[in-house]
Amino acid sequence: MDTVGRSLVFFGVVIAVVGAVLMLTGRLGLPGDITVRRGGFTLYAPLGTSILISIVLTVALNLFLRAK
Numbered sequence: 269m270d271t272v273g274r275s276l277v278f279f280g281v282v283i284a285v286v287g288a289v290l291m292l293t294g295r296l297g298l299p300g301d302i303t304v305r306r307g308g309f310t311l312y313a314p315l316g317t318s319i320l321i322s323i324v325l326t327v328a329l330n331l332f333l334r335a336k
Contacts, residue, residue, distance in 0.1 A: 278332055285328075286321060 300316025 282325065282328055285324070289321060289324070290317070 298314075298316035298320065300319065302311075302313040302315060304311040
């Protein structure tokens with residue numbers, strides 16, 4: 269049961285960090301984020317943000333799994 273509790277806390281922290289990163293990058297705008305505006309249509313593709321989140325989560329999960 270101790271492992272389940274630690275896992276839940278870890279994933280809660282990861283979700284909080286991802287939320288904070290998304291809030292900050294929404295204001296800053298990372299290079300690689302694509303915005304296309306044409307008439308009444310707007311397309312936003314956050315490629316740079318997606319890559320950053322992927323790297324952060326990969327490192328965090330690797331550190332978590334190696335700690336076992």
